[in-house]
Amino acid sequence: MSNIQMDDSKILWQRWERIAEHNPDKEAIVHWVAGEEPIRWTYKNLIETAKIFSVRVKEAGIKRGEVCAIVMRHNPLFYPLYLGISRTGALPAVLAYPNPRLHPDKFRQGIEGMAQRSGLDYILTERELDPIIRPLIEKKESTIKSVFFPFEWDYKNKVDQKLDNEVERIALLIKETDPVLLQHSSGTTGLQKPVVLSHRAILNHAENLGNALKLSGNDKIVSWLPLYHDFGLIACFQIPLTYGITSIQINPFEWVLAPILLLEAITKEKGTLICLPNFAYNVLAEKIHDDELSEISLESIRAVVNGAEPIRHDSHKKFVEKFKNYGFNPLALSCLYGMAEITLCLTVHEPGKPITELAVDRNKLSNGVMKLADKDSVVRICVSSGKLIGGCEARIVDENRKDIPDGMVGEVAVKSVSMFDGYRNYPEKTAEVVENNWYFSGDFGFRYKDEFFIIGRKKDLIIVAGKNIYPEDIEDIVNQVKGVDAGRVVAFGEEDEKMGTEQIAVIAETKVESEKEKNDLRLAILKAGMSIDVNIHKVYLVPSRWLIKSSAGKPSRKANKERILSGEDKQVWSR
Amino acid sequence: MISTELKKVILNELNLDDFDLQDETVAPDVPGWDSLNHVNIILAVENKFAVKFKSYEVLRLKNVGDLQKLLDSKLGK
Numbered sequence: 112m113s114n115i116q117m118d119d120s121k122i123l124w125q126r127w128e129r130i131a132e133h134n135p136d137k138e139a140i141v142h143w144v145a146g147e148e149p150i151r152w153t154y155k156n157l158i159e160t161a162k163i164f165s166v167r168v169k170e171a172g173i174k175r176g177e178v179c180a181i182v183m184r185h186n187p188l189f190y191p192l193y194l195g196i197s198r199t200g201a202l203p204a205v206l207a208y209p210n211p212r213l214h215p216d217k218f219r220q221g222i223e224g225m226a227q228r229s230g231l232d233y234i235l236t237e238r239e240l241d242p243i244i245r246p247l248i249e250k251k252e253s254t255i256k257s258v259f260f261p262f263e264w265d266y267k268n269k270v271d272q273k274l275d276n277e278v279e280r281i282a283l284l285i286k287e288t289d290p291v292l293l294q295h296s297s298g299t300t301g302l303q304k305p306v307v308l309s310h311r312a313i314l315n316h317a318e319n320l321g322n323a324l325k326l327s328g329n330d331k332i333v334s335w336l337p338l339y340h341d342f343g344l345i346a347c348f349q350i351p352l353t354y355g356i357t358s359i360q361i362n363p364f365e366w367v368l369a370p371i372l373l374l375e376a377i378t379k380e381k382g383t384l385i386c387l388p389n390f391a392y393n394v395l396a397e398k399i400h401d402d403e404l405s406e407i408s409l410e411s412i413r414a415v416v417n418g419a420e421p422i423r424h425d426s427h428k429k430f431v432e433k434f435k436n437y438g439f440n441p442l443a444l445s446c447l448y449g450m451a452e453i454t455l456c457l458t459v460h461e462p463g464k465p466i467t468e469l470a471v472d473r474n475k476l477s478n479g480v481m482k483l484a485d486k487d488s489v490v491r492i493c494v495s496s497g498k499l500i501g502g503c504e505a506r507i508v509d510e511n512r513k514d515i516p517d518g519m520v521g522e523v524a525v526k527s528v529s530m531f532d533g534y535r536n537y538p539e540k541t542a543e544v545v546e547n548n549w550y551f552s553g554d555f556g557f558r559y560k561d562e563f564f565i566i567g568r569k570k571d572l573i574i575v576a577g578k579n580i581y582p583e584d585i586e587d588i589v590n591q592v593k594g595v596d597a598g599r600v601v602a603f604g605e606e607d608e609k610m611g612t613e614q615i616a617v618i619a620e621t622k623v624e625s626e627k628e629k630n631d632l633r634l635a636i637l638k639a640g641m642s643i644d645v646n647i648h649k650v651y652l653v654p655s656r657w658l659i660k661s662s663a664g665k666p667s668r669k670a671n672k673e674r675i676l677s678g679e680d681k682q683v684w685s686r
Numbered sequence: 687m688i689s690t691e692l693k694k695v696i697l698n699e700l701n702l703d704d705f706d707l708q709d710e711t712v713a714p715d716v717p718g719w720d721s722l723n724h725v726n727i728i729l730a731v732e733n734k735f736a737v738k739f740k741s742y743e744v745l746r747l748k749n750v751g752d753l754q755k756l757l758d759s760k761l762g763k
Contacts, residue, residue, distance in 0.1 A: 365745060369745045372741070398725045403741060622698075656720055
């Protein structure tokens with residue numbers, strides 16, 4: 112298949128308009144709601160409604176370059192609103208809708224933190240959130256200018272032609288290097304790093320990622336991923352729109368309650384591509400009754416792309432075992448590796464080929480060397496994240512940011528045509544991670560035969576008596592201990608002042624209750640550590656759902672370490 | 687009214703010793719009952735009472751009282 116070339120559109124709005132002109136009746140977005148008839152936006156309807164929203168945005172006084180935080184639930188009007196904001200030259204920034212569990216003060220605090228850091232100018236939300244957000248706007252020192260409720264705007268009737276012309280004039284002034292969106296990389300609420308991406312970055316990425324995944328006009332991406340997450344926003348919303356293909360958008364809150372929705376949407380819409388974080392493979396494989404799958408067919412799927420968290424061999428295996436009887440082709444397993452700072456990804460595994468998995472010597476790997484396992488090795492299975500996509504260069508570097516040979520473990524540094532323009536209002540943080548146009552990811556990995564294997568994060572590395580240990584290794588093995596909630600373990604280094612080094616500590620969620628069971632579980636965890644030549648010094652047992660997650664949904668090592676060391680929680684059992 | 691048996695299953699799944707579960711109690715009111723754990727609670731109820739719920743039945747549940755009614759209907763009560 113030959114590479115697909117994008118047209119010469121310089122900005123996203125121009126690209127979307129051209130797609131609508133050439134394929135007006137093609138479906139752009141299918142808005143999926145459980146048990147209801149989907150709402151179908153053709154490219155023509157989407158662009159026409161987006162034009163109306165762009166005029167409403169202009170009427171609201173929002174100007175080019177200003178940031179519009181969008182805080183909304185799954186709603187079919189989200190899409191034309193998002194595009195309409197873009198037409199005016201303002202920057203949409205999608206934020207997570209507050210969970211009912213979240214205290215309003217904490218939500219406000221998060222928005223306030225982001226507003227100060229990212230320079231949010233407006234909040235576009237639902238009327239229901241007005242009582243929560245209003246006090247924030249009315250604060251004297253607030254940087255947020257106003258709050259709007261776009262679902263109450265008139266989006267059906269024709270707009271003032273003069274205003275529309277004015278918006279069109281502005282749209283023509285937008286340059287490819289201008290910012291087009293703002294997204295927040297992982298981090299605690301209020302402390303996220305605001306990533307600004309340009310039109311050029313997105314357009315380049317659509318072409319390069321599209322070619323790596325061998326996208327064609329017949330592809331349909333089915334997604335339940337939230338649009339405040341880069342995997343959802345870029346891979347499942349921006350890329351298909353910019354490529355001119357169809358995406359099916361499922362409500363993330365509904366999916367998590369009824370995971371079968373994804374499979375139903377694939378079956379009914381004949382979806383070809385899905386993107387999933389690793390945990391979703393386990394949910395889909397283990398939380399759906401077989402008798403609900405009688406009408407499910409995954410024959411149309413040609414790629415299931417794993418990303419956004421470490422890729423686990425076992426999860427792939429479970430998924431294939433469960434769904435091979437429903438038409439799923441195991442060669443459709445794919446994966447990618449990347450970060451918001453380069454739009455989305457630098458490596459992709461080409462669908463249709465088996466993913467490379469290496470059995471390596473775990474101890475050598477801890478010492479920074481990838482050595483294939485032999486009979487004496489304690490084995491770790493490393494799953495490839497694929498090869499570089501077009502427009503990207505990558506290096507593996509040492510602590511002095513000097514290149515190291517293939518097969519050695521180091522930090523991944525990347526240069527991309529889709530590089531971000533820096534963290535907004537955060538030059539000191541940008542300077543920390545960007546040097547000579549190279550972005551230093553903080554991720555540890557190695558390159559082997561042109562493929563990249565990501566094995567951990569630099570900042571989470573545990574150093575015990577000079578020996579480097581990756582917390583992922585410990586977490587993997589403790590995860591396999593019976594009695595520990597799968598995927599709910601954190602390992603970290605605990606300072607041992609007496610010994611002058613770090614010691615390994617593990618926090619594990621569990622449902623066991625009695626003192627005897629806890630002691631038995633602790634012993635099993637220690638034995639698991641021993642099996643990979645790691646001495647676990649301290650075990651903390653905590654109840655289910657105790658672990659704090661980052662906004663990206665991953666248990667946060669840093670936050671949990673701080674919480675456990677504060678020693679205030681009586682639910683914690685430790686020994 | 688929530689039966690003692692259902693309450694026991696839910697609390698056990700959430701690892702809570704006790705919590706006042708009423709008909710109108712919703713998941714976010716209960717410690718540990720988040721959207722991900724919801725699937726586990728439903729599976730625990732199914733296993734305990736040897737019943738099976740359809741995904742769409744689960745999606746329609748608004749509170750614990752709805753779950754009790756659904757369970758009762760499966761048990762023929």
